[in-house]
Amino acid sequence: MSTNRDIAILGVGMHPWGKWGKNFVEYGVKAARDALADSGVNWRDIQFVSGAATIRNGYPGQVAGATFAQALGWQGAQVNTSYAACASGSQALAAARSKILSGECEVALVIGSDTTPKGFLKPQPGDRPDDPDWVRFRLGITNPTYFALYARRRIEMYGDTLEDFAQVKIKNAQHGLSNVNARYRKVFNAADVAASPMVADPLRLMDICATSDGAAAIIVSSVEYARKIGKAKAPRIAAISTVTPTFASALVEMPDIATDSAVAVPAQSFRAALPRKAYEEAGIGPADVSVAEVYDLSTALELDWIEDLQLCARGDAARLLREGATRVGGRLPVNPSGGLACFGEAVPAQALAQVCELTWQLRGQAGERQVANAKVGITANQGLFGHGSSVIVKA
Amino acid sequence: MSAVLNEQAAPVPVLEGWFTLDQQRPHLLGTRCTACGTYYFPKLKGYCRNPDCNGESFEEVPLSRSGKLWSFTNASYQPPEPYVQVDKDAFVPFAIAAVELEKEKMIVLGQVVAGTGVESLRAGLTMELVLEPLADGKLTWKWKPVA
Ligand SMILES: [Zn+2]
Numbered sequence: 186m187s188t189n190r191d192i193a194i195l196g197v198g199m200h201p202w203g204k205w206g207k208n209f210v211e212y213g214v215k216a217a218r219d220a221l222a223d224s225g226v227n228w229r230d231i232q233f234v235s236g237a238a239t240i241r242n243g244y245p246g247q248v249a250g251a252t253f254a255q256a257l258g259w260q261g262a263q264v265n266t267s268y269a270a271c272a273s274g275s276q277a278l279a280a281a282r283s284k285i286l287s288g289e290c291e292v293a294l295v296i297g298s299d300t301t302p303k304g305f306l307k308p309q310p311g312d313r314p315d316d317p318d319w320v321r322f323r324l325g326i327t328n329p330t331y332f333a334l335y336a337r338r339r340i341e342m343y344g345d346t347l348e349d350f351a352q353v354k355i356k357n358a359q360h361g362l363s364n365v366n367a368r369y370r371k372v373f374n375a376a377d378v379a380a381s382p383m384v385a386d387p388l389r390l391m392d393i394c395a396t397s398d399g400a401a402a403i404i405v406s407s408v409e410y411a412r413k414i415g416k417a418k419a420p421r422i423a424a425i426s427t428v429t430p431t432f433a434s435a436l437v438e439m440p441d442i443a444t445d446s447a448v449a450v451p452a453q454s455f456r457a458a459l460p461r462k463a464y465e466e467a468g469i470g471p472a473d474v475s476v477a478e479v480y481d482l483s484t485a486l487e488l489d490w491i492e493d494l495q496l497c498a499r500g501d502a503a504r505l506l507r508e509g510a511t512r513v514g515g516r517l518p519v520n521p522s523g524g525l526a527c528f529g530e531a532v533p534a535q536a537l538a539q540v541c542e543l544t545w546q547l548r549g550q551a552g553e554r555q556v557a558n559a560k561v562g563i564t565a566n567q568g569l570f571g572h573g574s575s576v577i578v579k580a
Numbered sequence: 581m582s583a584v585l586n587e588q589a590a591p592v593p594v595l596e597g598w599f600t601l602d603q604q605r606p607h608l609l610g611t612r613c614t615a616c617g618t619y620y621f622p623k624l625k626g627y628c629r630n631p632d633c634n635g636e637s638f639e640e641v642p643l644s645r646s647g648k649l650w651s652f653t654n655a656s657y658q659p660p661e662p663y664v665q666v667d668k669d670a671f672v673p674f675a676i677a678a679v680e681l682e683k684e685k686m687i688v689l690g691q692v693v694a695g696t697g698v699e700s701l702r703a704g705l706t707m708e709l710v711l712e713p714l715a716d717g718k719l720t721w722k723w724k725p726v727a
Contacts, residue, residue: 310661314595320622323594323662324720325655325691326676333653334678334689341651341703385653386698432631433618437678437687446619447685449630 190466191421192285193411194578195292195404196224197541202368202399202528204301209239212400213249213298214256216534220294224404225414231404232290233263235281237273237297237533249533250277253296263290271480271568272427273297274401274536275576279425281405291410297533298400318440329393329483331439333385336485340387343500345488347387349507351378353484354391354526356512361523363553366538368397369527392484397529401537403544420547422540423561424466424577430455439569455573456493460565463575464495469561471495474517476546476556478539480566481524490565491519494575513554521546521554536574539564543578591711594718598622599711600642601719606711607642608688608721614639619684643688646708646726647679650687652701664715673697677723679707693724701725 198219200212221228234257236249250264263284267276274297281293313319321327339345354373361367373391381391411419430438433445435452444452464470471494479490488502496517497505505511511519522528522542525535543562545551560580567573591601600607610621613628615635621643628635658671675692692701693710707723714720 312662314598319662320595321689322659324689325659325663325674325714326689327655327659330653330655330676330689334651334676337653337698338651338703383656385655387653432629433685437689443621443688444686445629446621448683449613449616449618450632452685 190286191408191423192282192405193408193416193419193421194540194544195226195406195411195414195416195419196220196222197404197544198223198402199366199538199541200298200400201366202397202531204368205398207300207398209298209300209398209400210252210256212300212398213253213296213402216298216400216402217253217257217294217296220402220404225416226292226404228257229260231260231262231292231294233265233281233284233293235277235293235295236264236266237277237537238266238268239299239533240268249296249298253294269427269568269574270570270572271530271532271566272536272572272574273533275425275566275574276427278403278405278422278537278540278576279427282422282425285405285407292404292406294402294404295537296400296402297535297537299531299533300398301396301531317442321440321442324442326442327385328439329385329388331437332393332483332486333388334437335489336387336392336483339485339488339503343503345485345503348375349488349503350387350392350484351375352506353481353487354378356506357481357520357524357526360513360521360554361527364523364527367523367527368399368529388483388485394482394525395529397531399528399531399534399538401534401541403537403540420544420578420580422576423469423579424463424575426459426462426466426575427573428458428462429571431458454493455571456489456565456567459567459573459575460494460563463563463577467577467579469577473561474563475559476521476543476562477517477519478522478524478542478562478564479519480535481520481526482530484526487519487524494563494565513556518556521551521556532568536564536566536576539566540576540578547578547580591719592717594714594720599721601711603711605645606709606721607645608709610641610643610684611638612641613637619643619686621686621688644681644683646706647681647688649701649703649705649707649725650678650680651703652677652692652698654698666715675701677701677707679723691720691722693722696725
């Protein structure tokens, strides 16, 4: 059943992550042109442009799909824009898949790009007690607070250590070293991480990801179209999960001050629900996974994701890390791209960047960070407002 | 501390109606769906968010004033505004607690009382609600380990 729901990945492209000080459109066009060249598809033949919305550059209403269609040269394609916080790219991908599977189009460009805001993100001025973001900052609760609470919970429940978290950083830094699209390409050792200032105990500055400029683009098509242009063996997208949380929330999620109350219905983990739906859709299980790209907003969060993806039992992720299983060369590499630790988050581009990495891995084109014999890859990410995604790519 | 507070005419809460101003035994104030019993903090009115409940009627309820420490962290750097700013050198890091309320089956965040750092916290500790002023003198709720 799952095979005829697949779509093909014909081409991928990225603009390197960094802080380049340019407009997000420039990054996006570079990524799109690279993806088009990689696919061998002519821009004029693209029938649908699916953009992930960029909202942080002073144009809240910016329509990403149309913006890129114009920048690449209007050619009459259909257009759409998706906003889903960190999962915006996956939703844009899902929109393209729907068009393709319904027969409305054969080949589409999916694109996301971002420019980091200047300075710190902070809430609008004025007294706004109805705005959860205003409330939590008023009380002294910042973004790192949430990641630190999850990290400390691991220490208390499973015996994870600060050294484990440091090892995630060291591993991902090693992975990203040879990745030309990564922003931070530098080797770190345990002493470097230990010297990094504590931000929100137990997380240090080096445990928390930055924000970056960057863009990612993907050309997807029907399996028939791929066959027609001689790319029958292109990697396939087997699942795109973008489910919402289920009430009641098990974790305090940013920007909330409390969880839901679970007196009437049981508490549910949102993170765990995302890959569960993806596995179901793809008709495969965690044992089939050869590589994963997960949203390491913090080092400790990578360990949470490994368990949410069911790649090991709850509480066992640090053991996997210590065994070396999660590094390239290990039996289950996680974040071979270097992850957010090496990229920094470029919100609308990030979920697509994860799929780009899996595509290179499955094609065997990942160079020094190549995962041997990669056949099935899975992504996972979660953002604000009940948005998240998990995508499965298979060879 | 409480002597100083008592001298002030009327304590002003950082958030109006979010908690009682009883200095000895303060409570957070939530609402409860009269149909399914689900608690809400901050208060919810209008429509219950339990997907199986069509409740539209809510009663205001004081939440349990103690619970078990679920997790904790601290703010090593001064949070940005609207957190009340003090001179950089005068900023004292504070701990933050996530406390699980048994009856309400929910986890509520809050600062930990001044003088208690992360080194003296452990998951499972019983924490109780107290009131303490922020730098502008407005009262907020904080969590305090029960000795
Ligand atoms: Zn209800």
